[in-house]
Amino acid sequence: MAPVRHRDARAALAALSCTALALTACGTPVSLSGSPVAAPQRSGQVTAPPAAPPVTTPGTASTPVSTPASTATTPSSADVPAQGWCRAGELAISADEGVAPVAQGRVFVIRFAARRGVACSVGGALGEVAFLAQDGTPLDVGLGEAYAPETPEVAVAEGLEAVVYVTTAPAGTPGLPVAAVRFTLPVKGTKGDPVTVAWPAPFAGPTRLTGLMAPVG
Incomplete structure (x- = not known):
């Protein structure tokens, strides 16, 4: 199946790139804060089966025989993902440089593809995003507020991937030596999964990210 295309998302990405270009002129960095999508927790109890009926033997007194009561509780839902949500593993x-939808723009793409035999969903915005130098030092790339996609959940399976678009200052602008990006992948019902991905090229801020979404193009 071909990736889902969204004309509205394409327009939003173009607007995002234009915003990055405008912010380059004024040079005003802002901060990004992301958090995993939370889901309501569920709890439950497994009740014991009813006691067995009395067992009698001819010629003997009736002796009740009962099974001992048993109790069990479900595991804590503090780190159990909602059904169908992707774990990082x-x-x-991966990350690569994409084609900017506007002239002089620059766009990178973080791609989320399913491993063999996996079908699951992702959604929301990446949390705790940091762009790192080769030695792991966070770099100030002027992270701005993330764009929230119209589709909160995206199916990921064979032939279907999710992406996060990253817009930066135009190509040719002196950039920072970004070697990796670190973030938390939202997973409903958990604190999210930490991820670090190699980065393809240096770039300069301001920088903005979309939420997890289907590819456009």
């Missing part, structure tokens, strides 16, 4: 996550 189920995905092949």
